[in-house]
Amino acid sequence: MKLIRLKYKKWFNILKDGISVNNPIVVTVLGICSSLAVSNKVENAIAMGLGVTFVVMASSAFISSLRKLIPGKLRMVTYMVVISTFVILVQMTLEAYFPIIAAQLGAYVGLIITNCIVMGRAEAYAVKNPVKYSLVDGFAAGMGYTFVLVVVSIIRESLAFGTILGFRVMPASFTNWSIMALAPGGFFVIALFIWGIREWLKFYESEA
């Protein structure tokens, strides 16, 4: 396909928006809890980001395929059941085939069920759109989340432990900023990050 036509393709626009203008953490401020807790090391951030991406894609696709059958009053119940099932499947797979990563992520894999991004995309997009666009939208939301998580964890890990993915990046004389390994450090970094990205996107809260 010609590159110039790419920006008129619907799936490309969904993908681009999901990572920048509709970024779940920066713009809609969803899914903050796990991003604070898991972003202290880069490998945890990558594993969590991939887990959330898979769950969002799978549950969006599943709900989108059922969208004509779900009775109106049972929407939320259905989302909960479907999302919980996929998260438990992911958790079982991790514990069986990747025990080291499962031990490091601990309880946070189970907490993907409560991650607002998954429910948010299901309600806002998947239940009104066909399956293939829901898949792209889920992928975009997951990638936006992973992107923010990885950048924040690079900053936090290099300041708190002096390493990135286990490779030493700070000089040996550097004193570790232990606060970056704890919750307050996460709050500071994410807040500054949200400010920076919103400034760059010129996305301001409208004065109503």
Added chain:
Amino acid sequence: MKQYIRMMLFVIILGGVTSGLLVGMDLLTKDRIALNKEASIKSAILDAYDISYNLNNIHDIFETEINVIQYEGEDTFYVDNRTGQISYIFTGGGVWGTIRGVITFESDFRTVVNISILEQSETPGLGGVVAERWYLDTYIGTVFDTASPYIIIRHAQEDNLANEVDAITGGTRTSEKFMEILNTTYEAFKAKWDLVGV
């Protein structure tokens, strides 16, 4: 009326399908998960004895190298067949959560060869130092006393006696709890070792 029946039917079918998926997945992975839990304990013991292994042969190596002695099916001693060193897993309450680790003694059951921490939830950077390698290495060569308190973890200027170790700077309460855990578990395991040990 019809819409209520439809809703009920939908809920029942949805519940049935998702339960089926989960039960199927559970049957597929149950054995592997149990094996992985065993492997994590075994790898802790093998690491304490400095025996090399990889994820494929861990169970076989464990069979040949370690002699497992169980007292009344609960308290387990792991004895290295070559050196006669003895390990057990200690568990106890730290400041914020459980501290669980492996302690390895020489065959006299008094001199410490190695301590490793398997899980702890202490404050990172302060009490969390209890899990760091350089701190646990200060315990190597400590000789547990024959009477309580067996090991003393202390803040003081003078040099330590054979059964004394430095506490963690900034982690006073964790050090106190850790001392309590080590002493209590040692007392219990020593009594049982005297009964079943070789």
